[in-house]
Amino acid sequence: MSTTQTLTPTMKRQRRANLRRNAFYLILIVVGMVAPFLAYPVFLMKVLCFALFACAFNLLLGYAGLLSFGHAAFLATGGYITGYLLASYPAMTPEMGIIAGTLAAVVLGAAFGALSIRRQGIYFAMVTLALAQLVYFAYVQSPFTGGEDGLHGVPRGELFGIISLRSNLAMYYFVFAVFLIGFAIIQRAVHSPYGQVLKAIRENEPRAVSLGYNVDAYKLVAFILSAGIAGLAGSTKTVVFQLASLTDAHWHMSGEVILMTLLGGVGTLFGPIMGAGIVVSLQHMLGQSPLGNWVSVILGVIFVVCVLSFRSGIVGEINKMYHKNFK
Amino acid sequence: MTQEFILETRGLTKEFRGFTAVDDVNLQVREGHIHALIGPNGAGKTTVFNLLTKFLPPTRGEILYRGKPITGMKANGIARLGLVRSFQISAVFAHMTAMENVRVALQRPIGTSFHFWKSERTLDHLNDRAIELLDQVGLREYADVLTVEMPYGRKRALEVATTLAMEPTMMLLDEPTQGMGAEDVDRIVELIRRVAKGRTVLMVEHNLSVVSRLCDRITVLARGSVLAEGDYAAVSANPLVKEAYMGSEAEEEEASA
Numbered sequence: 001m002s003t004t005q006t007l008t009p010t011m012k013r014q015r016r017a018n019l020r021r022n023a024f025y026l027i028l029i030v031v032g033m034v035a036p037f038l039a040y041p042v043f044l045m046k047v048l049c050f051a052l053f054a055c056a057f058n059l060l061l062g063y064a065g066l067l068s069f070g071h072a073a074f075l076a077t078g079g080y081i082t083g084y085l086l087a088s089y090p091a092m093t094p095e096m097g098i099i100a101g102t103l104a105a106v107v108l109g110a111a112f113g114a115l116s117i118r119r120q121g122i123y124f125a126m127v128t129l130a131l132a133q134l135v136y137f138a139y140v141q142s143p144f145t146g147g148e149d150g151l152h153g154v155p156r157g158e159l160f161g162i163i164s165l166r167s168n169l170a171m172y173y174f175v176f177a178v179f180l181i182g183f184a185i186i187q188r189a190v191h192s193p194y195g196q197v198l199k200a201i202r203e204n205e206p207r208a209v210s211l212g213y214n215v216d217a218y219k220l221v222a223f224i225l226s227a228g229i230a231g232l233a234g235s236t237k238t239v240v241f242q243l244a245s246l247t248d249a250h251w252h253m254s255g256e257v258i259l260m261t262l263l264g265g266v267g268t269l270f271g272p273i274m275g276a277g278i279v280v281s282l283q284h285m286l287g288q289s290p291l292g293n294w295v296s297v298i299l300g301v302i303f304v305v306c307v308l309s310f311r312s313g314i315v316g317e318i319n320k321m322y323h324k325n326f327k
Numbered sequence: 328m329t330q331e332f333i334l335e336t337r338g339l340t341k342e343f344r345g346f347t348a349v350d351d352v353n354l355q356v357r358e359g360h361i362h363a364l365i366g367p368n369g370a371g372k373t374t375v376f377n378l379l380t381k382f383l384p385p386t387r388g389e390i391l392y393r394g395k396p397i398t399g400m401k402a403n404g405i406a407r408l409g410l411v412r413s414f415q416i417s418a419v420f421a422h423m424t425a426m427e428n429v430r431v432a433l434q435r436p437i438g439t440s441f442h443f444w445k446s447e448r449t450l451d452h453l454n455d456r457a458i459e460l461l462d463q464v465g466l467r468e469y470a471d472v473l474t475v476e477m478p479y480g481r482k483r484a485l486e487v488a489t490t491l492a493m494e495p496t497m498m499l500l501d502e503p504t505q506g507m508g509a510e511d512v513d514r515i516v517e518l519i520r521r522v523a524k525g526r527t528v529l530m531v532e533h534n535l536s537v538v539s540r541l542c543d544r545i546t547v548l549a550r551g552s553v554l555a556e557g558d559y560a561a562v563s564a565n566p567l568v569k570e571a572y573m574g575s576e577a578e579e580e581e582a583s584a
Contacts, residue, residue, distance in 0.1 A: 189443035200431045207418035211432045212406035
């Protein structure tokens with residue numbers, strides 16, 4: 001009964017920070033609810049899908065310290081499995097398709113992780129890249145993906161068999177809900193007993209080993225979680241755009257998610273969302289302008305500037321400024 | 328009979344690409360002792376240490392803990408047996424507070440360390456115990472400080488608190504006073520003496536005054552093999568040891584004693 005928990009000043013400060021964060025979440029939710037009336041919902045859905053993808057990637061790089069160069073494989077796997085199931089079995093509802101796609105990404109993540117997790121640094125990145133290329137070529141050849149043509153005309157269907165997702169507004173709110181669920185899972189994982197161990201491993205891996213932790217198992221869990229949420233993003237994207245294509249499996253996509261995460265701020269909660277928003281907006285705007293062919297060049301320049309001058313990303317830099325001025 | 332030795336090695340050998348760093352070492356550590364492993368630079372102390380703690384696999388030989396072979400176990404596995412090591416460079420989690428550092432060690436036995444769906448507040452019941460442990464090493468007022476902001480000597484004390492949280496039966500300390508000023512050295516010597524009660528300690532140490540003050544038994548390594556073993560008086564009187572390692576330093580000690 002005497003659970004006199006000692007609340008240290010730091011913990012009180014943390015609790016206050018938590019309150020501030022909750023307020024921020026609330027604002028985010030309100031903005032998300034109003035957004036489709038201010039901007040084109042399809043564009044917003046694209047941003048949300050990539051934001052979720054970047055958040056999943058950030059869980060791995062920012063909190064487990066693992067740089068995967070093969071995350072496109074999970075995005076694509078989610079997309080193809082969901083697309084194939086929804087197109088082939090009309091009885092399938094969209095949420096069933098998305099769950100199946102996510103599970104497929106989880107399984108693939110477990111396989112990738114089991115093969116790569118013991119490698120360190122650049123070797124880890126290379127192994128994940130090689131495995132993702134393997135998956136890419138498998139999808140080029142497989143009949144169920146439609147090869148070079150991709151899968152088209154995937155029906156959006158009725159959510160739970162009752163709510164039609166044909167209207168972009170209904171679809172938007174569904175995507176927003178999926179995004180919030182994925183984001184919440186990541187947040188909880190980061191601030192959980194597991195998250196504490198993950199942080200300790202990132203800070204000092206040999207010490208974590210000497211405290212009895214099997215560090216590879218913890219990293220593997222992070223990898224699988226990240227792969228699953230990347231798959232969730234891919235599955236949802238397929239339902240939104242009613243197509244799944246090789247673009248998602250290409251290594252460009254693995255690079256793009258790195259760019260989004262670094263630009264917004266790796267290891268921050270909102271960085272990947274902002275990074276995804278900026279990259280998708282740029283692609284959208286530039287794609288329609290005469291500069292269309294220069295998208296890659298412009299993104300490349302932004303990437304170089306980001307890495308050279310503000311390494312902690314936009315949100316990371318804002319956090320630094322905040323701490324400098326208000327502490 | 329084997330039980331009097333808590334840790335034992337038989338013919339322990341480690342070769343790196345033809346170079347024999349550790350050669351046929353038979354080490355016996357008695358339960359309850361503070362045992363030092365000393366030797367000149369390159370004698371293989373740290374390699375032996377890494378072999379014992381499974382951070383390196385041995386080329387040949389056996390390691391026994393309480394008479395049972397642990398040669399094939401993994402580093403995290405022997406930590407769970409109660410054999411907990413420290414590191415040469417202070418091993419702390421820099422961007423966590425002192426309290427969180429200790430809590431990470433307390434957290435594993437409660438079995439929720441893979442629970443990514445629970446709030447970290449479920450760990451709050453460990454805070455009191457963590458602060459108690461910090462108190463034992465004189466770090467109570469540092470509980471809230473981010474470890475990266477703590478002075479070096481305090482970090483080493485924090486490392487000891489974290490190790491104690493594992494409730495080790497045996498502590499393996501890798502140069503616990505390395506890089507410390509005289510004041511910090513005294514503090515750490517006192518701390519080791521205090522926490523060694525009821526435990527076994529094996530330490531690699533350069534500072535001979537620390538060894539003479541603390542240790543019950545000393546093993547001297549030179550060029551990868553055991554040169555001498557005994558208490559401080561016996562070892563420091565051994566002419567082989569004087570020649571190989573202590574040289575003038577030992578004579579000075581004797582002169583002053």
